[in-house]
Amino acid sequence: MSHEPQPTEAKVWTPADPVLQVRNLHKSYQDQHVLRGVEFDIHQGQVKAVLGPSGSGKSTMLRLMALLEPANDGEILLRGQRLGVRQRGTTTVPLPERELAKERRDIGMVFQKFNLFPHLSACRNVMLGLTSVQNIPAKEAEERAMAMLERVGLSHRAGHYPSELSGGQQQRVAIARALVMNPSVLLFDEPTSALDPELVGEVLDVMEGLANDGMTMIVVTHEVRFARRVADQVTLFDSGVIVEQASPDEFFDNPQHQRTRKFLSHVH
Amino acid sequence: MEFDIGIFVQQLVNPSYLYGAFLSVAVAVLALVLATAVGFAVALGRTSQSRIAQGAAGFYTWFFRAIPALLVLLIIWNALPQLFPVLRQEWFSPFIAAFIGLGIVEAAFMAEIIRSALLSIDEGQNLAGRALGMSPAKVMVKVVLPQAIRIALPPTGNEFIGLVKFSSLASVISLQELLTTAQVGVNITFRYAEYYAAAIIYYLIIVSLLTLLQNYVEKKFLWTSRSKPKKPSTLEPIGQGVHA
Ligand SMILES: Nc1ncnc2c1ncn2[C@@H]1O[C@H](COP(=O)(O)OP(=O)(O)OP(=O)(O)O)[C@@H](O)[C@H]1O
Ligand SMILES: [Mg+2]
Numbered sequence: 001m002s003h004e005p006q007p008t009e010a011k012v013w014t015p016a017d018p019v020l021q022v023r024n025l026h027k028s029y030q031d032q033h034v035l036r037g038v039e040f041d042i043h044q045g046q047v048k049a050v051l052g053p054s055g056s057g058k059s060t061m062l063r064l065m066a067l068l069e070p071a072n073d074g075e076i077l078l079r080g081q082r083l084g085v086r087q088r089g090t091t092t093v094p095l096p097e098r099e100l101a102k103e104r105r106d107i108g109m110v111f112q113k114f115n116l117f118p119h120l121s122a123c124r125n126v127m128l129g130l131t132s133v134q135n136i137p138a139k140e141a142e143e144r145a146m147a148m149l150e151r152v153g154l155s156h157r158a159g160h161y162p163s164e165l166s167g168g169q170q171q172r173v174a175i176a177r178a179l180v181m182n183p184s185v186l187l188f189d190e191p192t193s194a195l196d197p198e199l200v201g202e203v204l205d206v207m208e209g210l211a212n213d214g215m216t217m218i219v220v221t222h223e224v225r226f227a228r229r230v231a232d233q234v235t236l237f238d239s240g241v242i243v244e245q246a247s248p249d250e251f252f253d254n255p256q257h258q259r260t261r262k263f264l265s266h267v268h
Numbered sequence: 269m270e271f272d273i274g275i276f277v278q279q280l281v282n283p284s285y286l287y288g289a290f291l292s293v294a295v296a297v298l299a300l301v302l303a304t305a306v307g308f309a310v311a312l313g314r315t316s317q318s319r320i321a322q323g324a325a326g327f328y329t330w331f332f333r334a335i336p337a338l339l340v341l342l343i344i345w346n347a348l349p350q351l352f353p354v355l356r357q358e359w360f361s362p363f364i365a366a367f368i369g370l371g372i373v374e375a376a377f378m379a380e381i382i383r384s385a386l387l388s389i390d391e392g393q394n395l396a397g398r399a400l401g402m403s404p405a406k407v408m409v410k411v412v413l414p415q416a417i418r419i420a421l422p423p424t425g426n427e428f429i430g431l432v433k434f435s436s437l438a439s440v441i442s443l444q445e446l447l448t449t450a451q452v453g454v455n456i457t458f459r460y461a462e463y464y465a466a467a468i469i470y471y472l473i474i475v476s477l478l479t480l481l482q483n484y485v486e487k488k489f490l491w492t493s494r495s496k497p498k499k500p501s502t503l504e505p506i507g508q509g510v511h512a
Contacts, residue, residue: 066399098403105401115396119414119491129400132410161491174396181400 013080019044019216020065020185025074027060027240034060036240037074042185042233045214049227049248051263052237058220059112061237062187065218066109070094078106078184105133108178108186112193114170116162122149122173123158129181148176152206168199172206179210186210188219204230224267228252236260271461279453279466288449289470295367295438295445296431300378300424302371303431307378314383325379332376338437341369345441366438366445370431381423385416418489425482429475446470 018041027035034057042048052058063069065076067084076083083103085092095103116125126145130136136144149155152172162170171191178186188207192200204226211217211230221227227234227248234251236244236259244251244260255261279285313325332340345365349355389412397407436447444452450467454460 063395068395068398101398101401101403104399107399109396109399111392111396113392115390115392117393117396117411117415119418119489121493128410129402132406133401159493161493164492177400 015044017080018042019079020218021075021077021080022061022065023075023077025061025064025076026072027057027064027069028072034240035064035071038240038242040235040242040245042216042218044216046232047211047215047217047219047230048233048235049231050218050220050235050237051222051224051227051267052220052235053263056238057240058237059189062109062189062218062220065185066107066187067100067104068109078103101133105129105181106184108181108183110171110174110178110186110188110191112190114162114167114174114194116170116174116177118162121159121161122154122165122169125162125173126177126180129177133181144180145176148180149173151179151209152176153202166199167195168202171195171203175203175206175210179215185216185218188217188221190220190222192221192223222267224252236263238263271465272459275457275459275462276465279450279463280469282466284444284449284453285446285466285470288444288446289474291363291443292432292435292445292447293474295363295370295435295443296428298367299370299374299431299435300428302367303374303378303427304382304424306372306375307382310375310379311382311386314379315386329376329379332373335373337370337373337434338440340373341366341437341441344369362438362441362443365441366435366443370434370437374427374431377427378424381420381427382416385420386412388419389415418486418491421482421486421489425478428482429478432474432478433471 020042022038022040025035025038026033038057038061040048050058050061060069064071067076070084075085082092084095084100086095086099094100116122117128120128123142123145126148127138127141130141130144131138146155146158149158152175154169154172154176157165157169157173162173165173175191191207192203195203200223204223207217207219208226208230219227219231229248231248234246234248235242236251236255236257238259244255244257246256250256251260252264255264310325310328313321314329316322316325345362349360354360393411393415394407397411398404402410435443435445438445439448439451442448446467450463453463457463
């Protein structure tokens with residue numbers, strides 16, 4: 001894991017370039033090498049579905065991209081700008097937590113277990129980022145939060161607390177909470193895995209709506225039909241590396257790798 | 269000697285009892301405020317990454333859990349003024365010595381309550397706050413603390429009631445709190461039963477009122493839309509009450 005000179009930084013970014021680039025990402029926990037050189041690009045407005053077996057490092061990759069944990073090596077570039085580090089002389093050092101917090105505003109995250117704030121109403125959950133991070137006045141924040149709840153079909157539940165909402169409704173509030181910050185990329189970590197089967201559809205519908213509206217999304221999921229219908233690109237992740245990366249039709253109908261064929265035979 | 273209802277009622281409405289009760293509650297309130305502030309710092313120290321902060325916080329808890337509160341009060345009132353001239357001045361009253369003494373002892377216990385409340389908050393809450401771009405301090409104040417307060421409230425109520433009773437220890441540093449008031453009266457009249465009974469009534473009233481207050485505050489932390497029927501807007505203040 002050495003630091004070679006990185007050619008990617010010299011180039012000037014243009015909108016034709018990928019909005020998010022991940023280069024040679026490595027992460028270890030104790031002696032466990034969880035990410036082993038993850039590489040991919042995603043363009044503005046694209047939806048990337050990430051499939052892969054349990055424990056392969058999908059959640060870890062998302063946490064690193066959301067800057068919630070530091071990588072051991074590699075880089076994450078948003079519009080050509082390297083995230084999570086700064087240059088000090090000739091070496092790159094991790095940003096302090098306060099600076100990281102600023103960079104995180106541009107990347108939204110939706111969690112498997114929703115992680116709504118239980119002490120706040122649905123509307124307040126969506127408002128909190130606006131009022132406490134972007135310092136937007138409460139009145140304007142409430143209007144924007146209500147508009148976002150409308151978009152996920154929950155404006156009639158604005159005053160309800162998370163404990164009073166179904167799992168599907170909670171996840172839609174969580175999506176609104178991430179969306180209201182106007183992120184460049186929205187990351188989803190198995191957003192429907194914790195839901196009862198009959199509640200999965202309402203969340204996937206909201207996500208499909210976002211995709212149609214041009215949101216850039218990376219979705220870790222086990223929902224193969226969703227991946228096939230909504231994604232622009234499907235990725236198989238295994239043992240900390242990307243095994244296959246292709247359009248949905250190619251990925252599901254004509255996979256290039258033995259590992260992908262084996263994985264698909266289990267999920268179909 | 270029979271129980272004299274007349275003396276009992278006379279003492280019950282005696283202003284010196286009321287004043288004594290007021291002092292007991294005031295010492296307990298200020299001690300709890302001090303204990304919560306110091307206890308929060310100690311709890312942060314114990315959960316911090318820094319070895320030094322962990323060590324200092326661990327020492328504090330160990331030390332003040334071991335030393336009797338009575339001894340701490342005697343040290344603060346008798347020993348410290350010998351060492352520090354500033355404490356020999358007029359402002360350093362038994363009242364101040366009592367609430368500081370009880371507060372720093374209580375802080376060791378509050379630290380444990382606060383620490384376990386902080387640790388009980390799901391890590392996902394911290395992740396969600398940080399993912400929104402909140403600074404660590406904002407995550408603490410806006411996300412973790414309101415939830416930790418709800419968990420810490422019931423045991424804190426117990427500690428508060430304990431402090432009201434422990435305030436009677438301050439009689440050794442000549443604070444005229446409730447129990448001292450009764451004792452002084454007894455020493456003059458030898459009407460033990462009547463004077464102590466009056467004190468019992470006062471303690472019962474104080475603790476009953478505190479229990480009502482605790483129930484009221486805990487209701488504020490129920491987090492359901494039904495518990496706040498009056499407000500049509502979604503704009504109730506974030507993390508109502510207590511820490512505001
Ligand atoms: N904070 C951590 N400390 C230590 N090990 C961790 C940590 N987070 C993840 N791991 C390990 O890293 C590996 C990958 O975990 P990760 O959660 O990223 O997998 P995943 O692909 O998301 O799996 P799943 O489909 O079950 O969610 C696992 O073996 C896990 O035990
Ligand atoms: Mg996972």
